[in-house]
Amino acid sequence: MKRIPGLVAGLVTALALLTAGCTAFDEQPAPSPTSAPASAAPTPTFTDVSRGDTESVVKLLKYDARALAVVVEPTVFLDGTTFCTAFGIPGTDPRCxxxxxxxxxxxKVTLPVTTRAKLLTVRDGDPECIDERTGAGACLWDPAELARRTAPADGILVRLTTEDGTATRIAEVYLP
Incomplete structure (x- = not known):
């Protein structure tokens, strides 16, 4: 009988330690871009475009119209302030x-491309070809032109949509 109060006290102490400092997400102050976050905040991760249904900005390294395949490099694409906050970079950094x-x-990830994939371009910044919501291409892109554009393999940023690991939409990102 004497061991039970000690066990209960130990469980109460363990529970108190586990819940100490826990608050609702909305109650936590936003980290300042000029200082590192007080606790390790989760950093953005790269989307695994090879599985499931995804939509993310990637670097398109190669588009092969004949083989219906693309080679992409997943990226994290954020505005400067968000980038610095997410990675705990001081606000004085030029990237911010x-x-x-x-x-x-x-x-590098190689993905199949569906035969009905939408290929969309911003056509050199033509306002009619830029989706206002996403900032990505809205005008049809000729498959042969897209293949030529990716020939040097320097990569262009695109908003890639996949379904079950297959590219269904490739929309060039407008970068002013």
Whole structure:
């Protein structure tokens, strides 16, 4: 009988330690881009475009119209302030002032492309060809032209949509 109060006290102490500092997400102050977050905040991750249904910005390294395949590199694509906040970078860093910043995954992924894939371009910044919601292409892109555009393999940023690991939409991202 004497062991039970000690066990209960131990469980109460363990529970108190587990719940200490726990608050609702909305109650936590937003981290300042000029200082590192007080606790380790989750950082953005690269989308696994090879599985499931996804939509993310990737670097398109190669488009092969004949083979119906693409080679992409997943990226993190954020505005400068969000990028610096997410990665705990001081606000004085020049990246924090940029309209957009990417972080490359250094991983190349080859994906099949469906025969009915939508290929969309911003056509050199033509306002009629830019989706206002996503900032991505809205005008049809000729498959042969897309293949030529990716020939040097420097990569262009696109908003890639996949269904079950197959590319169904490739929309060039407008970068002013």
């Amino acid at each position: 002032e940029r309209s957009w910043v990417t972080e490359d995954s250094k991983t």
